[in-house]
Structure formats: C-alpha cells, structure tokens
C-alpha cells in the first residue's frame with residue numbers, strides 16, 4: 001500500500017494558538033461534562049485517504065498526539081502588531097453581554113413569553129432595531145459594515161412591482177459577425193449545453209416550505225443588506241480569532257461504525273487517531289477525472305430506506321464526490337468542514353446526514369408544547385435558505401413525519417411564528433438575522449433550539465465573516481454544545497480555517513475535495529477578462545451580452561454588479577436596450593426576489609442582473625454566461641459568482657469586466673485559468689444607442705448608483721485608501737452614466753465615508 005503524504009509545508013501549517021472560546025463559557029451548562037483546555041494547538045491534518053490526496057484530502061484537527069494538554073505557540077509583539085494572529089476575542093465583545101443575552105433567553109423562554117400573533121413584523125423590527133441600535137439590523141435590512149450603499153442611514157421600503165413586464169426576447173446581431181453556433185461569447189468554442197435538467201424547484205404543500213409562497217407575505221419588504229456585507233471577508237486576516245470552542249472531543253471518536261459499507265475502514269482507532277486509509281477503500285470516481293460524480297451509490301452507505309427512496313425519486317443514484325467523501329464521516333458523528341467546488345452537490349451532502357440524525361431521534365410528539373428542532377441549517381441568503389429547504393423536502397418525500405421550515409428576513413415574523421406553532425418541524429433552515437430575531441422574540445423558540453443535534457453552516461466562510469459572525473456566535477451560544485457541526489463551502493480561505501473553531505470541535509475533519517494542485521473553479525468553465533475604462537464599460541457590456549445571445553439562442557446569463565443600486569442602474573440600462581432582463585438585489589421586496597428567482601430558474605433566453613445576493617449557492621440550471629462587472633469583493637466572491645455557471649459538470653463561460661485601475665484584482669486569481677479576451681469593438685451606432693438609453697434612465701437611479709459606487713470602492717482598500725483618486729474615479733463613473741456633473745451627496749453620508757472636503761465631490 002502506498003501512502004502519500006502531503007507536502008511538508010502543509011504539514012507544518014498549524015492553526016494559530018487558540019484559547020478557550022469565551023462564548024462557550026456562558027451560562028449554558030447543558031451537556032458540558034468536562035473542562036476544556038484554555039489553549040489548544042490545532043494539529044496538522046492527517047491524510048485520511050492516502051494515495052487519494054490528488055483527488056481530495058481530509059484533515060483531522062486534534063489535540064496533542066498523546067492526548068496531553070496541547071501546546072501553544074507564543075506570538076511575538078511584532079506578530080501581534082501585524083495582526084497576523086490577533087489575541088483571542090469574540091466578535092461579541094463583551095462576554096457578559098453574551099452571557100446576559102443567553103440567560104435572558106432562558107428566562108424568557110421558560111416563562112413562555114408570548115408574542116402576540118397580531119404583532120406585526122414591523123413593530124418587532126422597530127423594537128429590535130431600537131434595542132440593537134442603528135445599523136445593527138440584518139435580515140431586517142440595516143446598512144451595516146461600511147455602507148456599501150453609500151451609508152444611507154435608513155432603508156426604504158420598495159414596492160413589489162415588476163418593472164420589466166413581459167419578456168421582450170429579440171434576436172440580435174452579433175457584433176463579431178453573424179450569429180454562430182458553437183462559438184463562445186468572445187469567440188471561443190461553445191458547445192451546446194445539456195438540456196432537460198430536472199426542475200429541482202419542487203414544491204410540497206404538505207410541508208412547512210409550501211413552495212416559497214406559502215410563507216412569504218406580500219407586503220413587507222425589508223432587505224438584509226447582504227450586499228453591503230460582502231468585501232469584509234478579505235479583512236479577516238486582521239481579525240483572526242484564537243478562540244476555540246470548548247466542546248468535548250472524544251464522544252464522537254467512536255470506534256468505527258457498523259455498517260457504513262465501503263467506508264468501514266475509515267473507522268477511528270480506539271486511541272482516537274485515524275487508521276491509515278487503504279487506496280481500495282477510497283470512494284471510486286467516475287471515469288472522467290473532471291467529473292463531480294463518484295461511482296458510489298447512495299445505497300452503499302448506511303442511509304435509511306425511506307431516505308433512499310426519496311433520493312431515488314429525486315433522480316440521484318450515485319453520490320457526487322463531495323457526498324461520497326463526507327457522508328461516511330458525518331454519519332459517524334464527526335464534525336466536518338468540507339470544501340468542494342461550486343455546483344457539486346454540497347446541499348445534499350449536508351442535508352442527507354442531517355435527515356438521518358432526525359430519523360434516528362425519537363419521533364415528534366404532536367402534543368409536545370415545544371417540540372425540539374433537531375437539525376438547524378443556516379444559510380447566508382434568503383434564496384439559498386429557501387432552496388435548501390426545498391431540497392430537504394424533496395429528500396423527505398417518504399418521511400411524512402419529518403417537517404422542514406424556513407425562517408428568513410423579508411417575511412413577516414408573525415406569519416413565521418404562526419407556522420412554527422402550527423407545523424412543528426424538526427429541521428429548520430434560516431438566515432442568521434431572522435433566526436436571532438426568533439430566538440429573542442418567539443415564545444418557546446429558544447427552548448426548542450435546545451434540541452439541536454446537528455448544526456449546518458452552509459457557505460461557512462461567508463457566515464464566519466465579519467458581517468455575520470456576531471450573530472452566528474450568538475446563535476451558537478443558544479444551542480447545545482453537545483452537537484454535531486457541519487460546515488460547507490466552495491471556498492475555505494485560511495482565515496476561516498483559523499476561526500472555524502467558533503463552531504467546530506477541535507477534532508473535526510477538514511475534507512477538501514478539490515484536487516491537490518487543481519483550481520477552485522471548473523475546467524469546463526472558460527474564464528476571461530476584459531479591461532476597459534469606465535466610459536467603455538456600458539457599451540461593452542451590451543456588446544458582449546448581445547454577442548452571447550446571438551451565439552446561443554438558449555442563453556441564460558447572469559450579470560453581477562458591485563452593489564444593489566448599481567445593479568438597479570445596470571438593469572434599467574439593459575432593459576432600456578431591449579434586452580430580456582430581470583433584476584434581483586437586496587433593495588427589492590422579498591416576494592419580488594422569490595418570483596424572479598423562480599422565473600429565472602425555469603427560463604431560457606433571460607438575463608438576470610443581480611448583486612451578490614445571488615453570488616452563492618443558488619442553483620439555477622444551465623446558466624450559459626456569468627458576467628462580473630467591476631471589482632469582485634474578494635477572490636472567494638469571484639469564484640462563487642462564477643460558480644453559477646458550469647454546475648453539475650456542465651460547460652459555461654465567465655467574463656470579468658474591469659477598469660484598468662482594477663486590474664490588480666487579477667493577481668488574487670492568478671492561479672485560475674483566467675485569460676485575456678479579445679477586445680470587442682464598439683461601433684458608433686452601438687455607442688449612440690447606449691448613450692441614448694442612459695439618457696432615458698431616471699436621475700434618482702443614477703444618483704443612488706453614484707453614491708453606492710463611491711461607498712463600495714471606498715470600502716475596497718486598494719481603491720479607497722487614496723480618497724482623492726477615489727473621487728476622481730467616482731466622477732469618471734458618473735460621466736459614464738452620461739452625467740456632466742456628479743450628483744450631490746448628503747454631508748452626513750460623506751462624513752461617514754470619511755470623504756468630507758475631498759475635491760470633486762458635491763454635497764447637499
């Protein structure tokens with residue numbers, strides 16, 4: 001048996017010294033049976049599937065090899081200064097604050113505080129807002145984390161009107177010559193894409209999700225500022241925590257298990273250390289090295305017969321690579337941090353074992369006043385949460401006694417409360433802000449959460465970034481420590497590895513299905529960049545989209561923009577240019593977002609113009625092109641956005657449109673096969689057409705876009721550091737919208753941005 005070890009560099013890659021995570025120290029006595037070391041050293045991962053490392057690696061994080069108190073490394077003052085490893089500090093800064101929060105919950109929950117069913121969401125929202133102070137709200141839509149939308153202090157309600165009416169599909173001529181089949185947008189090979197994908201947007205009316213509409217009321221729009229939080233991730237380097245959860249770590253180290261078929265050898269030895277893995281034990285992969293499918297069938301794993309029936313009905317026979325790699329480990333009860341490329345079936349990978357935990361739990365007693373929630377799935381966006389709940393319902397087809405519900409921002413909390421009471425569920429899918437609202441305001445909810453046995457953080461790196469982490473910490477403090485935690489993402493930057501102890505046990509497995517030396521993106525997705533000054537970008541966007549449409553009548557494109565307001569502007573422009581577009585961003589009502597999302601899922605011949613609310617996880621089948629206009633907030637965000645195409649091993653195309661001064665971004669993705677595209681030409685007619693369309697756009701939308709643009713780039717260190725240059729660039733953007741004079745910005749907003757008295761800005 002040949003055993004491959006990972007390169008020494010990686011073996012010498014311990015996490016930073018970690019201290020006891022203060023959150024875990026607060027009044028939750030439940031299931032805490034042992035004291036936890038104050039410091040622990042996270043040991044290098046172990047290769048779990050030797051010889052298989054080229055396909056995926058798995059790392060086990062453990063205390064010292066002898067089980068002794070782990071060592072820790074002291075940091076020098078200089079290191080601290082550089083912020084390489086910051087001293088252990090929760091984002092919930094005051095430990096006492098968190099402690100009070102939790103004990104308050106307990107008291108209220110035990111008292112059975114009743115929230116009036118008539119209490120409107122807005123009332124509650126107001127109350128919460130005032131409690132949290134301005135700028136603290138999340139799912140209820142405050143502007144947080146640096147004012148991605150120009151620091152507007154107040155969110156506006158938006159009507160739920162469809163601005164674009166019926167599709168206006170029009171065949172257009174290709175800028176690069178006559179319409180060509182089998183040619184990419186920018187002249188590259190473009191084969192016909194697979195058709196007839198199963199429509200996964202199944203609805204089950206007998207379950208909590210009831211499609212989307214069942215839970216979504218019409219009249220309350222609040223946006224959760226998802227856009228506004230992006231971009232913070234990159235700053236995590238300076239905010240890395242050393243804290244560690246103080247979970248027990250040996251209970252899960254059970255000695256192998258009984259019936260996990262092919263994965264039997266993956267058992268842990270009685271010492272808690274892994275046995276080496278034999279090549280023949282690894283899940284075999286389908287013949288194509290690029291395939292996301294494995295050769296392992298679901299029935300080869302210890303899954304309940306009813307779940308297997310559900311899987312079969314869903315059309316799944318074999319596991320995807322990430323499912324085959326994680327399922328056996330998860331069903332043994334281990335905590336798992338898993339990395340797998342976009343569109344490769346991570347949702348099923350965490351839902352299926354979570355369902356199995358519910359199956360093994362005592363059945364729900366309908367008369368129980370506060371039936372426990374057993375599996376808690378947290379997703380960063382509403383669309384993603386709804387999608388995960390829908391997938392759960394698909395898998396639960398033959399488990400009529402297991403219920404799923406979703407709680408997300410933008411929906412009346414009172415209606416969610418009614419549903420939670422009327423249809424007790426064992427699986428809850430939630431966005432963080434709304435979940436926290438329920439913990440604080442829904443009678444008996446905190447008690448129900450004490451039944452959680454599995455916590456899932458989907459898009460884990462996102463949920464642990466600064467925009468969400470504080471809420472996640474609070475949520476974690478409200479559920480039992482003795483639980484299994486699963487974290488999944490297509491991107492797991494080192495910073496996240498270092499702070500994952502916020503949620504995971506020390507002995508968790510890191511299962512990385514991205515082949516060693518391979519990119520984080522799919523080889524079947526052609527990636528190109530176009531560098532052009534701002535004044536050329538709108539015409540270029542139009543030309544590229546038109547060319548794509550001409551090449552592929554079955555096109556389905558997504559255009560990502562930097563902020564919600566810029567998205568609104570671009571959507572307006574492309575609509576004015578008679579392209580068949582829809583728009584989704586956080587400034588749109590949730591009902592509208594849901595409707596558009598569903599429509600786009602089913603459609604062809606449509607362009608979705610969106611902010612980063614659609615960047616992660618959303619599974620739109622057969623997207624042919626992903627365009628990213630302007631600086632992506634981070635390398636991770638670039639990868640997730642691109643991942644909306646090329647799902648399930650299909651082909652796709654990605655084009656990144658940057659200004660020359662944004663070219664520095666390319667260095668952050670230089671390991672990805674991103675090539676320079678031939679510069680499309682803009683004929684004078686096209687130029688005029690775009691100018692005319694711009695002139696038709698509402699001034700308010702231009703003003704809002706300008707302010708948002710300024711806010712976004714101000715928050716991007718590389719651009720925002722030089723305020724003078726930033727303002728010059730913003731005014732260039734303003735001119736690109738056809739404005740001779742840049743719009744005025746309220747003084748207060750400029751003050752918040754740190755841009756007062758910068759020449760070139762107009763104030764009001």
Ligand SMILES: Nc1ncnc2c1ncn2[C@@H]1O[C@H](COP(=O)(O)OP(=O)(O)OP(=O)(O)O)[C@@H](O)[C@H]1O
Pocket residue numbers: 200315316317318319320323340341342343344345346347348489490616617618619643644647648
């Ligand atoms: N075993 C399977 N066989 C075939 N298709 C599958 C299987 N498991 C999942 N899928 C399908 O694969 C697609 C992508 O799955 P999913 O959305 O979970 O990907 P993901 O890895 O979570 O992507 P992202 O990183 O973008 O969130 C979905 O349409 C899903 O139904």
